[in-house]
Every structure is written in C-alpha cells, then in structure tokens.
Amino acid sequence: MSAREPFAAVDVIRAKRDGLRLTAEQIEWVVDAYTRGVVAEEQMAALAMAVYLRGMDAGETARWTGAMIDSGERLSLHVSRPTVDKHSTGGVGDKITLPLAPLVATCGVAVPQMSGRGLGHTGGTLDKLESIPGWRAQLSPEEIGRQLEDVGAVVCAATPTLAPADRKLYALRDVTATVESVPLIASSIMSKKIAEGAGGLVLDVKVGSGAFMKSLDQARELARALVGIGSAHGVATTALLTDMSTPLGSAVGNAIEVAEAVDVLRGGGPPDVVELTLALAREMLAIAGRADIDPEPVLASGAAYETWCRMIRAQDGDPDAPLPRPAHVHVVPAPESGVLTRLDAYAVGVAAWRLGAGRARKEDPVQAAAGVRCLAKPGERVERGAPLLELHTDTPDAVPYALDALAGSYAVADPGNDDAPAGGEGIVLERVRA
Structure with a gap:
C-alpha cells in the first residue's frame, strides 16, 4: 500500500472472500481506485468473484452503487414537469x-431514458431505433435537456461521463463468470439510472425462459434489491415482475419491432404489448404524482404517435421513411x-x-431487417402447413x-388435450414497492 492510498486491494478482497x-x-476506495487504474483488473476480478460467492447486504449494495455513481457525473435535468425513467x-x-x-x-x-444495445438473445432499444433512417443515439447533456423540455421524451445512449466505473466493471464481469450476482446486477442498473437524474424509476423485471431471471424467486430477489437501492438514494422506485416465457408481441428483431411499436402508438398492436x-405507464404516472391520468384512452386515440414523431425527428430520424x-x-x-x-421466448x-x-x-x-415474426401466440389455433413463424435475414x-435454435421450441396440441393452455393470467405477475 502506497502512502497515497488508504487501503490495499488485497485486504479488501480478503475481507469479502472471508x-x-x-x-x-x-467500498468507496476500491471502486474509485479501480476507475483510476490503481486497482488492477485481476484484483477487481477476484473481488467480483468474492462478491459473487459471498454476496453483499443491502447497505453494502447501496454504498457500492453510490460509489459507481460518484465515479462520474450526474445529469442535472432542469425540466418544467416531473421526470420518471423506466428500465427493463x-x-x-x-x-x-x-x-x-x-x-x-x-x-x-418527462421521460429521460438512456438505453443500451442488445447482446446475445436479448434485443437492445438503441439497435431498434437505429433502424429508422437518420436517427442518432448520441446526444449531449444540453440536447437531452432541451429535448425533454420541448418534446417530453428522449431515448438515447448513455453519456460517456455517466458511471464510468460501471462500464469497466460490466466488461470485466462478462469475461469472469460473475454476471449472475444480484448485488452486482442491481448496482450496475441503478448506478446508471440514478445518475441520469430522473425523479422516479419504474423497473420491468422479466421472469421466464427469455429473461435473465428464470424463476419468480430470482426475480423477486433482484426486484427487492433494485427497489431498496432506489429508496436508499432517495429515488422513488417501483418494480413490476412480468412474464417473459413467450415473446412479447409478434415481432422480434429491430425494424419489425419498430413497426409493431408504431402500430401500438396508432391505437392498435398486439394485446400483450x-x-x-x-x-408501466400507470406506474410511472403514479410515481410522478399524476395517477389521476388514465393512459389507456390517450394511447387508443393515437395522440402518443404525434409525440413519437416529434421525438424521432428531434434526433434527426425520419418517422415517415420506409423501414x-x-x-x-x-x-x-x-x-x-x-x-x-408453447412458444419458447429464449429459442425465438x-x-x-x-x-x-x-x-x-x-x-x-x-442487421436492421433481421428477426423473427411470430404469426401465432400460445392459445391460438393453427392449421397444419399454415405459416407459424417467419425468419427474416439478409444472410440466407x-x-x-x-432453425436449429427453434427445434423443440413450439408445440401444437388438440384443443381437448390436457396440454392445451387454459388461458393467460396476465403479463404482470407481481409488484414490488419500498
């Protein structure tokens, strides 16, 4: 340990290991020192594994989140209306x-949402939006603030100064088999979201084969950790546990998901979407103190489509251009x-x-045009030989x-068979509040 550093990394690693x-x-020192390069990658890898194996309690997790927030800047959103973000x-x-x-x-x-790109089987919001001609993800803090005031919504990439410690640690966890740690997952999500500066946050914690959390118990644990961090940092936070055993809607991809979202904004779209x-809109409005507003007639009217067009144009996209x-x-x-x-979300x-x-x-x-279109949902009747799925690609x-991935991922049964579904129970499974 040098004269300048109050701790030695090996002592912090040993403490958590034991x-x-x-x-x-x-916590504050090790996150800051790692960001500065004083704590080496192999040392943080060892500490991440120790956390993975030994865990962190709610207080440690909240402080770890705070240290990652403090590694960068917080956005100051000076907007004339309340702000609420959402994270899935x-x-x-x-x-x-x-x-x-x-x-x-x-x-x-106002909705200030900094989103990410897809990795593996889960899609990324920025990838979807970049299928719109001209649309750009990178905005300056000044552009974000101006768009929030003028339009009321912005979806963009995180600014480089937001939680830089998380970017380093996220990449490290990905190559050291320490991704599946609830404290590290929760602090990663919440450090970025709290640094965005929104007054409230609604979390969509997915459960099922297509989700990171496969079981309800796992999802509850993560949701409680996320809500606890939000409360500890003074951000009103609610989590919904939602079903991800079957793909949402009929479109899975980039451009085809944008088209489906536009259908919803025009008052149509798949019922589950x-x-x-x-x-989620009701939860966000409630957190913002606007529970008196019912979003359902607003969505059905198509009024939100006009806001969508303004949001896309504000980021140089053309909402009228063919996808x-x-x-x-x-x-x-x-x-x-x-x-x-059955139609397995993970396989799709x-x-x-x-x-x-x-x-x-x-x-x-x-590929902007690649993806899968699901032409039937569980519970619907299909006829032998009729199209069930469409596979879209630029590379045949x-x-x-x-097709190998889809093998065994769907099943068709006689309506009188016990295997036929009895009907859905709704997409929202549970709600977690502080």
Missing part, C-alpha cells in the same frame, strides 16, 4: 420503451392443426440473434442455424 461486511470507506432487465420482443416513452410524455410527465405498456426490409424470408409452417401450446430470441438481429460481442454489427446461410 465473508466479512465491507465498510463504506473500503431485458427480454425477447421487448419493444415497450418505444411506445411507453412518448405515451407518458403525452400524459405530461398494449397491456404491458399501459401497466429496412429483409433480403430473404423463410417461412416455418405449423407441424399440425390444433392449438399452439436465439433464432433472431443468429439471423443477424443481435450480436455476440458489443462491437459486432446488427444463417437460416439453418436459426
């Missing part, structure tokens, strides 16, 4: 941000007549990824790999 509670001072833990066909942000803005609440959009179309479409027929009993997400809609590494390009050689 199951001890890290002090606020240890990621799913398949999850285009909810696209109709949600303009809807809530149309209801009088509309249901979740309205559920990219795939060079090749492969149709997957229904294997038999009956009721579709992997198929879309292999078709070019997603990426294996953050620097990989994506990818189709066999997508």
Whole structure:
C-alpha cells in the first residue's frame, strides 16, 4: 500500500472472500481506485468473484452503487414537469420503451431514458431505433435537456461521463463468470439510472425462459434489491415482475419491432404489448404524482404517435421513411392443426440473434431487417402447413442455424388435450414497492 492510498486491494478482497461486511470507506476506495487504474483488473476480478460467492447486504449494495455513481457525473435535468425513467432487465420482443416513452410524455410527465444495445438473445432499444433512417443515439447533456423540455421524451445512449466505473466493471464481469450476482446486477442498473437524474424509476423485471431471471424467486430477489437501492438514494422506485416465457408481441428483431411499436402508438398492436405498456405507464404516472391520468384512452386515440414523431425527428430520424426490409424470408409452417401450446421466448430470441438481429460481442454489427415474426401466440389455433413463424435475414446461410435454435421450441396440441393452455393470467405477475 502506497502512502497515497488508504487501503490495499488485497485486504479488501480478503475481507469479502472471508465473508466479512465491507465498510463504506473500503467500498468507496476500491471502486474509485479501480476507475483510476490503481486497482488492477485481476484484483477487481477476484473481488467480483468474492462478491459473487459471498454476496453483499443491502447497505453494502447501496454504498457500492453510490460509489459507481460518484465515479462520474450526474445529469442535472432542469425540466418544467416531473421526470420518471423506466428500465427493463431485458427480454425477447421487448419493444415497450418505444411506445411507453412518448405515451407518458403525452400524459405530461418527462421521460429521460438512456438505453443500451442488445447482446446475445436479448434485443437492445438503441439497435431498434437505429433502424429508422437518420436517427442518432448520441446526444449531449444540453440536447437531452432541451429535448425533454420541448418534446417530453428522449431515448438515447448513455453519456460517456455517466458511471464510468460501471462500464469497466460490466466488461470485466462478462469475461469472469460473475454476471449472475444480484448485488452486482442491481448496482450496475441503478448506478446508471440514478445518475441520469430522473425523479422516479419504474423497473420491468422479466421472469421466464427469455429473461435473465428464470424463476419468480430470482426475480423477486433482484426486484427487492433494485427497489431498496432506489429508496436508499432517495429515488422513488417501483418494480413490476412480468412474464417473459413467450415473446412479447409478434415481432422480434429491430425494424419489425419498430413497426409493431408504431402500430401500438396508432391505437392498435398486439394485446400483450398494449397491456404491458399501459401497466408501466400507470406506474410511472403514479410515481410522478399524476395517477389521476388514465393512459389507456390517450394511447387508443393515437395522440402518443404525434409525440413519437416529434421525438424521432428531434434526433434527426425520419418517422415517415420506409423501414429496412429483409433480403430473404423463410417461412416455418405449423407441424399440425390444433392449438399452439408453447412458444419458447429464449429459442425465438436465439433464432433472431443468429439471423443477424443481435450480436455476440458489443462491437459486432446488427442487421436492421433481421428477426423473427411470430404469426401465432400460445392459445391460438393453427392449421397444419399454415405459416407459424417467419425468419427474416439478409444472410440466407444463417437460416439453418436459426432453425436449429427453434427445434423443440413450439408445440401444437388438440384443443381437448390436457396440454392445451387454459388461458393467460396476465403479463404482470407481481409488484414490488419500498
């Protein structure tokens, strides 16, 4: 330990390795020192593994989050209306941000949302929006503030000065098998969201095969950690646990998800996308003190579509321009007549990824027109030989790999069979509040 540093990294690692509670001072120092390059990558990798194995309590997690926030700048949002953000833990066909942000803005609440790109089987909001000709993700803090005041909604990439410690640690966790740690997941999400400066936050914690959290118990644990961090930092936070066993809507990809979101904004769209959009909108409005506003008639009227157009134009996009179309479409027929009993979200997400809609590494390009269109949902009747799925891609050689991913992912049963679904229970499973 040098004269300038109050701790030695090895002592902090040892303490957590042995199951001890890290002090606020240890946490603040190690996150800052890692950001500055004083704590080496291998040392932070060891500490991340110790946290993965030993965990952190609510106080440690809140302080770890605060240290990551303090590693960069906080946005100062000087907006004349209340601000509320939303974050999803990621799913398949999850285009909810696209109709949600303009809807809530149309209801009088500003939505500053910094989003990310897809990785693996989960799509990224920025990838979807970049399929719109001219649209740009990178905005300066001044542009964000101006657009929030003028339009009421902004969806963009995080600014470089926002929680730089998280960017370093996120990349490290990805290559050290320490991603699946609730304290590290929660602090990663919340450090960025709190640094954005919104007055409230609604979290969409996905549950099921297409989600990061496969079980309800796992999702509850993460939701409680997220809400606890928000409360500890004075940000009103609510979490909804929502089903991700089946893809959301019918479109999984980039441009096709934008088209589906526009349908919703024009008063149509798939019922499950509309249901979740309205559920999250109600939570956001409640947090902002506008529970008196019912977003349902606003969405049905198409008024939020006008806000969408203004939001896209403000970021140099053309909302009227044709969206990219795939060079090749492969149709997957229904294997038999009956009721579709299962359509696995994870398998569909992997198929879309292999078709070019997603990426294996953050620097990989994506195809705007690639993806999967689901032509039936569980509970609906299908006829043998009729189209069940459409695979969209610019690279036909990818189709066999997508078909491999879909093998065994869907099933059709006779309506009188016990395997036929009895009907959905709604997409929102639970609510977690402080």
